[in-house]
Amino acid sequence: MKTYFLNPTLSGRTPYIREGRCMQKTSSWATPWPPITLGVLAAIAREIGPVRLVDGNVATMSLKELLKDISAIDPDLIVVNTGFPSIEDDMAVAAKIRENFPEAKILAFGVYFTLLGKKALERHPQLDFGIVGEPEEVFRKFLTVLESGSRRYNQVAGLLYKDTSGIEFTVAHPYVENIDQLPFPARDLFQNDHYRLPHNNKVFTLINVARGCPYPCIYCIVPPYYGSRVRKHSVAYVMEEIKECLFRYGIEEFLFWEEVFTLDRKFAFALCEAILKNELSIRWAATTRVGLLDQDLLRIMKRAGCYLLGLGIESGNQEILDGAKKKQTVAEIKKAVQTCKKARIQTMGHFIFGLPGETRETAQKTIDFMLSLGLDYMQSYCAVPYPKTEFGEMAAKHGWIRSNQWSEYDFGGHSIVDNGTITPEEVTRFREKAFRDFYFRPSYFFNHVLKNFPLKQLLKILRFAQWMHPKKQKDREMPHGSQCCHPMSE
Numbered sequence: 303m304k305t306y307f308l309n310p311t312l313s314g315r316t317p318y319i320r321e322g323r324c325m326q327k328t329s330s331w332a333t334p335w336p337p338i339t340l341g342v343l344a345a346i347a348r349e350i351g352p353v354r355l356v357d358g359n360v361a362t363m364s365l366k367e368l369l370k371d372i373s374a375i376d377p378d379l380i381v382v383n384t385g386f387p388s389i390e391d392d393m394a395v396a397a398k399i400r401e402n403f404p405e406a407k408i409l410a411f412g413v414y415f416t417l418l419g420k421k422a423l424e425r426h427p428q429l430d431f432g433i434v435g436e437p438e439e440v441f442r443k444f445l446t447v448l449e450s451g452s453r454r455y456n457q458v459a460g461l462l463y464k465d466t467s468g469i470e471f472t473v474a475h476p477y478v479e480n481i482d483q484l485p486f487p488a489r490d491l492f493q494n495d496h497y498r499l500p501h502n503n504k505v506f507t508l509i510n511v512a513r514g515c516p517y518p519c520i521y522c523i524v525p526p527y528y529g530s531r532v533r534k535h536s537v538a539y540v541m542e543e544i545k546e547c548l549f550r551y552g553i554e555e556f557l558f559w560e561e562v563f564t565l566d567r568k569f570a571f572a573l574c575e576a577i578l579k580n581e582l583s584i585r586w587a588a589t590t591r592v593g594l595l596d597q598d599l600l601r602i603m604k605r606a607g608c609y610l611l612g613l614g615i616e617s618g619n620q621e622i623l624d625g626a627k628k629k630q631t632v633a634e635i636k637k638a639v640q641t642c643k644k645a646r647i648q649t650m651g652h653f654i655f656g657l658p659g660e661t662r663e664t665a666q667k668t669i670d671f672m673l674s675l676g677l678d679y680m681q682s683y684c685a686v687p688y689p690k691t692e693f694g695e696m697a698a699k700h701g702w703i704r705s706n707q708w709s710e711y712d713f714g715g716h717s718i719v720d721n722g723t724i725t726p727e728e729v730t731r732f733r734e735k736a737f738r739d740f741y742f743r744p745s746y747f748f749n750h751v752l753k754n755f756p757l758k759q760l761l762k763i764l765r766f767a768q769w770m771h772p773k774k775q776k777d778r779e780m781p782h783g784s785q786c787c788h789p790m791s792e
Contacts, residue, residue, distance in 0.1 A: 341487025618671025
């Protein structure tokens, strides 16, 4: 059985990251990410037959070229990676594929199908199947049924499918307990040279370290997708993947992809010790929470190659943090940034504007707080009311949501939430003001940007600025599907 894997960005369209809960335009740092989940699925499928993987973010194919490429392999199955705000464009590509390859089966996966369930497949008749939740083991079992020709799709938990009575869904697939059983992404199918960091132009990749998050943040889509219980890879597994990337592909830069890298302090220590023991010369970044850092841990992380930590700060107002169930304090935020500075690890702060309780005063207070912290980088977002999140349910209940267009459910775009205390337009302006006030300070530009960024990479920063401040808001939005014939972000 032949399988074609597609990250469906066409030439001339905005490249889009579609990796688990991270769904945003790569224009935010002009940096595409390798689609590692798609790569894991390809590694599973190649156990039973030929595969091809095309990442449209870097392949720059026109629709005609894409269809020709698919025709060359004549696949039995086409697997489409999707993002929530890019879904209309993604499905427009899928519709053209269906039109030209009526005999092939088309399966899609991503957060969109997890949050909407049967409604997702109902809205997109060009699809045959969809996966709810993390896709790997659902996909493996689905392949077994598909290859057998038995059509017993009702035996595959986590699968959306069609039968004579309509759209069906059995039960949710249990989360994979031992994630070490999953193969590494098939990186030989990636155009690895195209995935480069904005600040040094070096090739990088993502390595998944753990799944799930135990914290109850009201806006987050991790719990419905990966669950609230953390499941970690073993140190041995992560080390083998690092070595494969380093020695087979020559990749020396990594993003350790999990929600809270330092949640398991013992694991973080052990991984750093293993990197040092094996004398691996690598550099890596990770994300974590402000209350889970200490000097001893950061010291060994720095020695093992950590140069940047992303911190989910979100707001400079304790009341908003509490309302978002962030379970952190303003004092912890200040301490975390200073602790990282002492360890000589750079920090990227992530901020969300428009959470419940936001006003013009609290938004400005967050900007003032951000500027006082001494961060190296920042990114700002608008709160998005995703379905199946507490914030989404709250916004729907109170009638706050101002758009039913999925393309506008984009935390890197403009606000669609009117909570009665601040307008969506004001939220968007504060998000952009945060960026402008941080990066356009003369002291920041001369002391940080010119010092750390080669001239060629400054062009990417200018593209970042253009994305943050288009002449018209619509310039930043994804083109709708009818027109169709991202150191690290959080």
